Amino acid sequence: MHILLAIISIIAVWVRKDYFQWKKFYTTMQFIALGNLTYNFLCASHWLWQLTPDITWFNHSILEMTYTLITFPLTALMFLSRYPDGQGKKKIFMHYLFWIGLYVGVEIVLMLQGSIIYKYGWSLGWSALFDCIMFPFLRLHYKKPLFTLIISVPMTIFWLWLFDIPVSIPIPER
Incomplete structure (x- = not known):
């Protein structure tokens, strides 16, 4: 399913011709990739959720890199490319x-297949709430990248605190 999602993302960007706008949204595509890398780094020993590979050779690291470098940036590109700016609040x-709904729906399928495992109090409900924050953050990052980066720091600290994620800073010995 994970490989299929990456392939679907590539095909959708191609068919919709959203790839023409990649330069316009490139920094926000990097922002979502950075967010996933940050999660993987900070939660490496305390996963809140973990994706399980569908295929033996497609290990966890390759799986996460696929989401980080393909699926998430391309879905951010599609989200931003068709953003209904100036078309009214209802369309937005x-x-x-x-x-x-798409992200939550895909996660439901992954959950039913056993392709995502939740731990330490994380659940589909938390993922849905996170998606409700993430998509406005993507739009905000496109409009005000520095501001979004700055407010992402306390947001990250809040999530770390809320889920009691152990973060230790190694202090070099003298």
């Missing part, structure tokens, strides 16, 4: 609802 709301 429906756009967010579609993408949040």
Whole structure:
């Protein structure tokens, strides 16, 4: 399923011709990749959720790199490319609802297949809430990248605190 999601993302970007706008949204595509890398780094010993590979040779590291470098950036590109700017609040709301619903729907399928495992109090509900925050952050990052990076720091600290994720800073010995 994971490989299929990456392939679907590539095909969708190609068919919708969203790839023409990749330069316009490149920094936000990097932002979502950085977010996934940050999660993987900070939670390496305390996963809140973990994706399980569908295929033996497609190990956890390759799986996470696929999401980090393909699936997440391409879905961010699609989300931003078709953002209904200036088309009214209802269209904007429906756009967010579609993408949040898509992410939650895919996660439900992954959960039913046993392709995602939740730990330490994380659940589908927390993922849905996170998606409700993530998509507005993607739009905000596109509009105000520095501001979004700055407010992402306390948001990250909040999530670390909320789920009691142990983070230790190694102090070099003298």
